[in-house]
Amino acid sequence: MQQYFSKQAQPAENTDFTLDAADSYHLFTVMRAQENEQVQVVFADKKLTLSAVNADLKSLRVLHTLERQIELPLDVTIAVGLPKSDKLEFITQKATELGAHEILAYPAEWSVTKLDAKKIVKKTERLNKIAKGAAEQSKRLMIPDVTILPSRKNLLTLFSQYDQVLVAYEESAKSGELAAFAQSLKTAEVGQKLLVIFGPEGGISPDEIVAFTAEGASLIGLGPRIMRAETAPLYVLSAVSFYQELLK
Amino acid sequence: MQQYFSKQAQPAENTDFTLDAADSYHLFTVMRAQENEQVQVVFADKKLTLSAVNADLKSLRVLHTLERQIELPLDVTIAVGLPKSDKLEFITQKATELGAHEILAYPAEWSVTKLDAKKIVKKTERLNKIAKGAAEQSKRLMIPDVTILPSRKNLLTLFSQYDQVLVAYEESAKSGELAAFAQSLKTAEVGQKLLVIFGPEGGISPDEIVAFTAEGASLIGLGPRIMRAETAPLYVLSAVSFYQELLK
Structure with missing residues (x-):
C-alpha cells in the first residue's frame, strides 16, 4: 500500500482532503489510483490514517486512524562528516529506512568535499527529497530533516x-x-x-576529538572491524533498533 | 596500514615470502612501498602477521604474529534473493565490512533479475573481488566466499x-x-x-516461506519499519555484532 505525508492536521473521519500537488500527481497520474483505493496518509504530529480515493479521482477521505508504533523509541540524530561523491545521498536513504530522527552533515577537518553556500542549498533540497521517498517506502511516521551545517561550530552548539x-x-x-x-x-x-557523530572517509581528527569531548561527547567503538564512513551510521541505527525494539 | 591476504601457510618469523602477483603490483607499484615499510598479511587459517618490505622491493618478511579477535563470534552466512542491478555488489561490500562469513545469492521466485550460467561466472568473479577488497579494508581475517546458487533447491540442501x-x-x-x-x-x-535468508525487492513468496519452514527455518521480523532488500542483511549483521561483541 502506498504511503504519503501531509503537512496538515489530521481531518476527522470521512472528511475529504487533498494531497500536495506532487503527491497527487504521483497517486493519480503515475500510480493511476482508482475510486476507493486505499492508501496510508500520515498527517502532522505523526497521525497515521487509512484513507481512500474519492470518485472525483482528485481528493481522498479519511477512513480511520491507525495506531502503530513505527518510530524508534529513542530519537537518534546522526551527524556525518561531509563524505565524498554521492555517499551523503546513500546515508540519507539508508538512515531514513533504519529510523533516524534527523540527519546532519558537517564539514569535518578531513572532509575532502567542500560545498559552497549555493551547492549546500541544492544538495540539501535533493537530500530531503530522498528522505521523503525513503520515509514513504519504509512506512515511517515522520520524514527526517536533513541539514548540511556550514561549520563544525554549528554542530557543537547543538550538543546541549x-x-x-x-x-x-x-x-x-x-x-x-x-x-x-x-x-x-x-x-x-x-x-x-541521542546525537551520534561520525567522521568522513579520512576519519575524525584529533582536534575534533578534543573539541567534541570538551563539550561532553563520549567516544564509542563499534566492534573490531573497520567500517567505511557510510556504513558506521547504519550499524548504529540497526543496533539501537535491535536493542530497543527486538531485545527489550 | 595496508592489509593483504595470502593463501599460503604462515611462514616462521623472519622468513621471506612474496604476495600474489596482483597484491605485489598493488603494494610495490600502486602504493610504492619502501624498504622496511610494514603491512599486515593474513595467511591461511586466519593467521595475522605484521610483515615488512625487504630491500629488493619484491619480497617481504614476517616480523611477528598479531593476536586479534576480529571475526564475529558466530559464523553468519547471508543468502539474498537475487536483487536488481548492482545491489548484490553493494550487499557484498557492506556485508563483508560487517563481518559476514559467507554470502549466497539465490534465484528467488520474485527475483526480477535472471542470470544465465555465463553471467553467473562473470558476476561471481566480480563479487569475490569486491569481497576481497572489502575484507582487506576492514581488516578481516578471512575473505567471505560469494556464491550465486543456480536454484532455490541448492539453498535448501545447505540448511543441514x-x-x-x-x-x-x-x-x-x-x-x-x-x-x-x-x-x-x-x-x-x-x-x-547461522544462515539468514532475505528476499529480493519483491519479497519472499508464500511458496518459498512454506519450503523454507518445512526444512526447519524460523521466521524473524526486523522491527516495525520496512527495509529495502539490500538494507535488511546489514541490519542483521550489525545486530549480531552489537549483541555478541559489544553488549555481552
Missing part, C-alpha cells in the same frame, strides 16, 4: 539539545573499546535524544 | 550445515513479531553457524 552525544571513533575500536556504546544504550530512556 | 536457519520476513515484521530474532541470538553459542 541532546541527552547523550556519542562519537564513533575508529581508534576506540582499535584499542578494543567495546563497552561504551552498549552502556550508553542501557542507560538511555525511551524518548531520549 | 547450519545450527540455525532464519528467514527475514516482512509479514512477520508487519504482524508485530519482534522477539524471534533476539531469542535466536540469545540461544546461539559462540562458534555456531
Whole structure:
C-alpha cells in the first residue's frame, strides 16, 4: 500500500482532503489510483490514517486512524562528516529506512568535499527529497530533516539539545573499546535524544576529538572491524533498533 | 596500514615470502612501498602477521604474529534473493565490512533479475573481488566466499550445515513479531553457524516461506519499519555484532 505525508492536521473521519500537488500527481497520474483505493496518509504530529480515493479521482477521505508504533523509541540524530561523491545521498536513504530522527552533515577537518553556500542549498533540497521517498517506502511516521551545517561550530552548539552525544571513533575500536556504546544504550530512556557523530572517509581528527569531548561527547567503538564512513551510521541505527525494539 | 591476504601457510618469523602477483603490483607499484615499510598479511587459517618490505622491493618478511579477535563470534552466512542491478555488489561490500562469513545469492521466485550460467561466472568473479577488497579494508581475517546458487533447491540442501536457519520476513515484521530474532541470538553459542535468508525487492513468496519452514527455518521480523532488500542483511549483521561483541 502506498504511503504519503501531509503537512496538515489530521481531518476527522470521512472528511475529504487533498494531497500536495506532487503527491497527487504521483497517486493519480503515475500510480493511476482508482475510486476507493486505499492508501496510508500520515498527517502532522505523526497521525497515521487509512484513507481512500474519492470518485472525483482528485481528493481522498479519511477512513480511520491507525495506531502503530513505527518510530524508534529513542530519537537518534546522526551527524556525518561531509563524505565524498554521492555517499551523503546513500546515508540519507539508508538512515531514513533504519529510523533516524534527523540527519546532519558537517564539514569535518578531513572532509575532502567542500560545498559552497549555493551547492549546500541544492544538495540539501535533493537530500530531503530522498528522505521523503525513503520515509514513504519504509512506512515511517515522520520524514527526517536533513541539514548540511556550514561549520563544525554549528554542530557543537547543538550538543546541549541532546541527552547523550556519542562519537564513533575508529581508534576506540582499535584499542578494543567495546563497552561504551552498549552502556550508553542501557542507560538511555525511551524518548531520549541521542546525537551520534561520525567522521568522513579520512576519519575524525584529533582536534575534533578534543573539541567534541570538551563539550561532553563520549567516544564509542563499534566492534573490531573497520567500517567505511557510510556504513558506521547504519550499524548504529540497526543496533539501537535491535536493542530497543527486538531485545527489550 | 595496508592489509593483504595470502593463501599460503604462515611462514616462521623472519622468513621471506612474496604476495600474489596482483597484491605485489598493488603494494610495490600502486602504493610504492619502501624498504622496511610494514603491512599486515593474513595467511591461511586466519593467521595475522605484521610483515615488512625487504630491500629488493619484491619480497617481504614476517616480523611477528598479531593476536586479534576480529571475526564475529558466530559464523553468519547471508543468502539474498537475487536483487536488481548492482545491489548484490553493494550487499557484498557492506556485508563483508560487517563481518559476514559467507554470502549466497539465490534465484528467488520474485527475483526480477535472471542470470544465465555465463553471467553467473562473470558476476561471481566480480563479487569475490569486491569481497576481497572489502575484507582487506576492514581488516578481516578471512575473505567471505560469494556464491550465486543456480536454484532455490541448492539453498535448501545447505540448511543441514547450519545450527540455525532464519528467514527475514516482512509479514512477520508487519504482524508485530519482534522477539524471534533476539531469542535466536540469545540461544546461539559462540562458534555456531547461522544462515539468514532475505528476499529480493519483491519479497519472499508464500511458496518459498512454506519450503523454507518445512526444512526447519524460523521466521524473524526486523522491527516495525520496512527495509529495502539490500538494507535488511546489514541490519542483521550489525545486530549480531552489537549483541555478541559489544553488549555481552
